[in-house]
Amino acid sequence: MSTGPERAMLVNMLDLNRESLIECVEGLSESEARQRLVPSLTTPLALLKHVAAAERSWFQRRVAALPEDQWDGYAFGDDASFTVSDDDTVASAVAALRRAAVRGREIADPLDLDFTIDHDHHGVLSLRWIYLHLIREVARHAGHADILREQIEASR
Numbered sequence: 727m728s729t730g731p732e733r734a735m736l737v738n739m740l741d742l743n744r745e746s747l748i749e750c751v752e753g754l755s756e757s758e759a760r761q762r763l764v765p766s767l768t769t770p771l772a773l774l775k776h777v778a779a780a781e782r783s784w785f786q787r788r789v790a791a792l793p794e795d796q797w798d799g800y801a802f803g804d805d806a807s808f809t810v811s812d813d814d815t816v817a818s819a820v821a822a823l824r825r826a827a828v829r830g831r832e833i834a835d836p837l838d839l840d841f842t843i844d845h846d847h848h849g850v851l852s853l854r855w856i857y858l859h860l861i862r863e864v865a866r867h868a869g870h871a872d873i874l875r876e877q878i879e880a881s882r
Contacts, residue, residue: 733839736857737831743864744827745805747777748820750871758881759816759880766810773867774819775800778826779807782862784856785830798825803863 727737751759751770759771782801786792799822800807839854 732854736839736854736861739861740828741856741865743861744777744823747773747864747868747871748823750868750875751816752820754816754875754878756815760810761874761878763874763877767805767807767810768870768874769810770871770878771810771814771816772808772818773871773874774816774823775810775814776803776807777864777867778819778823779803781823781826781830781860784860785826785833788845789853789856790839791843792835798822798829803819827835 751774755771760769762769779800780803782797782799783803786797787794787801794801834853834857837853839852839857841853842850843856845851
């Protein structure tokens with residue numbers, strides 16, 4: 727979608743970037759998705775987990791101000807959000823990311839783009855800003871996943 731109402735374009739761009747990230751990781755084996763090719767905790771699988779945590783952080787924790795026991799999972803965008811356990815799989819991480827996206831949309835859809843929250847670091851933020859921030863964040867991590875996948879495929 728390249729024309730249309732602002733909200734539809736924001737939501738569509740976030741959806742496209744999220745699916746781009748998912749597509750980069752879904753074709754990898756479980757061991758490939760766990761490969762660390764950089765000094766940080768960044769792996770293809772970790773990127774899925776981090777983006778799901780970021781979506782929960784913004785929509786469930788901040789916009790809806792839900793108590794922690796009502797979050798669908800970890801909801802902080804810190805280093806811990808990149809942690810991959812033995813139980814994590816590509817399929818489970820994709821499913822968690824898609825659940826976080828659906829829940830985020832359920833929370834945000836009834837709200838006007840001018841709805842605001844108070845953020846401890848950034849000050850007053852509109853829902854519009856949150857969408858733009860998430861679009862940037864997810865696109866950045868989809869790019870990371872694309873590069874990691876290219877490296878993994880080259881080493882096969």
